[in-house]
Amino acid sequence: MKRYGDTYALKGLSFTVARGEVYGLLGPNGAGKTTTLRAIAGALRPTRGRILVEGVDPAREPLRVKRLVGVVPELPSLFPELTVRDNLEFIAGIYGFSRSEARRRARETAEALGLGDYLGVRYGRLSKGLKRRVDIAAALIHDPPILLLDEPTSGLDVIAASRLRERIAALARQGKTVVLSSHYIEEVMALADRALILYRGSKIVEGTPAMLRRVLSKKRVTIYYTGEPPQSLSVEAREALGAYGVEDLKIERGALSFKASRTVEALEASIRLLRERGLRVVDVEVLPPSWDDVFKAHIEAAGGRAACPCGGRAG
Amino acid sequence: MRALRIFAKDLRAYYLKAPVLSWGILFPVTVMALMSLNMRMFGESRVVPAMFSITLLFASSSMAQVAISFEKLSGALARILYLPLTGADLVLAKSLGGIAYGIGGAGVAALVSYIVAGHLVMIRPLYFILGVVLGAVVYSLISVLIAFYYDPVHAVAVLNIVRFSMVFLGGILFPKAFMPPRLAWLAYLFPSVYVTEVIRFGMYNTWDYIDPYTSLIVLAIAIAALAYASARIIIRILTP
Ligand SMILES: Nc1ncnc2c1ncn2[C@@H]1O[C@H](COP(=O)(O)OP(=O)(O)O)[C@@H](O)[C@H]1O
Ligand SMILES: [Mg+2]
Numbered sequence: 001m002k003r004y005g006d007t008y009a010l011k012g013l014s015f016t017v018a019r020g021e022v023y024g025l026l027g028p029n030g031a032g033k034t035t036t037l038r039a040i041a042g043a044l045r046p047t048r049g050r051i052l053v054e055g056v057d058p059a060r061e062p063l064r065v066k067r068l069v070g071v072v073p074e075l076p077s078l079f080p081e082l083t084v085r086d087n088l089e090f091i092a093g094i095y096g097f098s099r100s101e102a103r104r105r106a107r108e109t110a111e112a113l114g115l116g117d118y119l120g121v122r123y124g125r126l127s128k129g130l131k132r133r134v135d136i137a138a139a140l141i142h143d144p145p146i147l148l149l150d151e152p153t154s155g156l157d158v159i160a161a162s163r164l165r166e167r168i169a170a171l172a173r174q175g176k177t178v179v180l181s182s183h184y185i186e187e188v189m190a191l192a193d194r195a196l197i198l199y200r201g202s203k204i205v206e207g208t209p210a211m212l213r214r215v216l217s218k219k220r221v222t223i224y225y226t227g228e229p230p231q232s233l234s235v236e237a238r239e240a241l242g243a244y245g246v247e248d249l250k251i252e253r254g255a256l257s258f259k260a261s262r263t264v265e266a267l268e269a270s271i272r273l274l275r276e277r278g279l280r281v282v283d284v285e286v287l288p289p290s291w292d293d294v295f296k297a298h299i300e301a302a303g304g305r306a307a308c309p310c311g312g313r314a315g
Numbered sequence: 316m317r318a319l320r321i322f323a324k325d326l327r328a329y330y331l332k333a334p335v336l337s338w339g340i341l342f343p344v345t346v347m348a349l350m351s352l353n354m355r356m357f358g359e360s361r362v363v364p365a366m367f368s369i370t371l372l373f374a375s376s377s378m379a380q381v382a383i384s385f386e387k388l389s390g391a392l393a394r395i396l397y398l399p400l401t402g403a404d405l406v407l408a409k410s411l412g413g414i415a416y417g418i419g420g421a422g423v424a425a426l427v428s429y430i431v432a433g434h435l436v437m438i439r440p441l442y443f444i445l446g447v448v449l450g451a452v453v454y455s456l457i458s459v460l461i462a463f464y465y466d467p468v469h470a471v472a473v474l475n476i477v478r479f480s481m482v483f484l485g486g487i488l489f490p491k492a493f494m495p496p497r498l499a500w501l502a503y504l505f506p507s508v509y510v511t512e513v514i515r516f517g518m519y520n521t522w523d524y525i526d527p528y529t530s531l532i533v534l535a536i537a538i539a540a541l542a543y544a545s546a547r548i549i550i551r552i553l554t555p
Contacts, residue, residue, distance in 0.1 A: 071397040077390030081328040
């Protein structure tokens, strides 16, 4: 638990990350993602509760934990006045590597992240995407088994973000344990083996992407037909489908669509209805729910108001 | 050593920049110009050590603002928290800039006053050097503590209040005899009075508020206490 004055930044949060796993922390701004990561990294003391990183409590032995984890903070925060090389060598030096070892590590880590050409460029002059990559290099310079990434792609354009995701996936394949926060549901789902949804400092749900996706999820069903629908179709459809958890029912000329949790039954019932009214069903489309829908559903089920997870800066 | 690595990084990132450096040269020159006006009123053995003391104070307490407040704003200080550093590492690292700059500033002031005045009274150079070095350490530590503790905007204000209190109340500018008796005792609460007396003793072989030997002891204790306290609380301040 973490409290700031009267505000609970984290409350009753508990989870375990397995070695080698990619674990996602998903939540809207202010949910407590950064607070969680900082507490794991030993840069913040929980008001109550305990964290263990490879058996070491970061609140008690922050220096030991800091050697086990590499952190990519929410905002680019290396030294803008220094070059990429100087930044990386400085950080390697803090971890206690000799000058020549620091130099070697800086070069190799930078090259591994495709930063070889930028070693002599000042950090402050790099694009956001490149800064992020340097941040990752800095977090990896001491070859930690655990990597904490706080909203790594926020503020990047689509292409830079997807490249960065590939790099993160590659690190996971190399055996790093990765804990990643994001308010983009797609990102966590694309990268994480398991994830939890964090809302107002508490865990809403935890599981594999498929589980998170299935639970409470409603698929969008569209049935295409030909023929002239009777005026009463809308009312009749509402009656026929009410039992199957149908929402957002729309009837247009040529298409009937809704969101449903019991998809198969709702689909059968609506096809039957359309045929009884003399219409010809020509096609059926069932789309998986968007991650935003899943996210909102989880939050609503937990009694919170749905916050749009789809934009804005992180807190 | 970690603190030295941070110092070396700060040197490259901030301290050796022209605007920062020029302050160290402009400042003693300005102070000297002002002081020479006061020379007749209080006498050379009051004014010249005061000039050194002020230069030392301002030079050694300016660096922490640059290296700490700036890094607070840029987020770099939060980034440093993820590195395996102790409070002692951070305090030492961030004090070294001010210490080096304060000693350098006093050196420049000595050079300038020698060139301008044509002579420099220095009866006991060892005490002068001790005063400068201990002064640089104590002022730098105080400024580091302020810069860590207060947010960047308030830190500047607090630092200036502290510095100007030292100049006017802390036994730097005015002789004890000149101060209203009700205010004179205040000087002993500031480290500046001890620094100034050791410097005065080194230069002119006299002292005013307090003897230089006691001053050295007080300064040593103050430095030990400040260093210990800041090393203990810096991590507390930075990890909420
Ligand atoms: N230093 C602080 N002082 C007071 N409140 C804070 C502090 N840091 C974070 N909070 C609050 O804690 C909550 C969680 O914040 P944070 O962990 O940054 O969320 P996220 O990273 O998910 O956007 C927010 O309500 C935020 O306002
Ligand atoms: Mg955050």
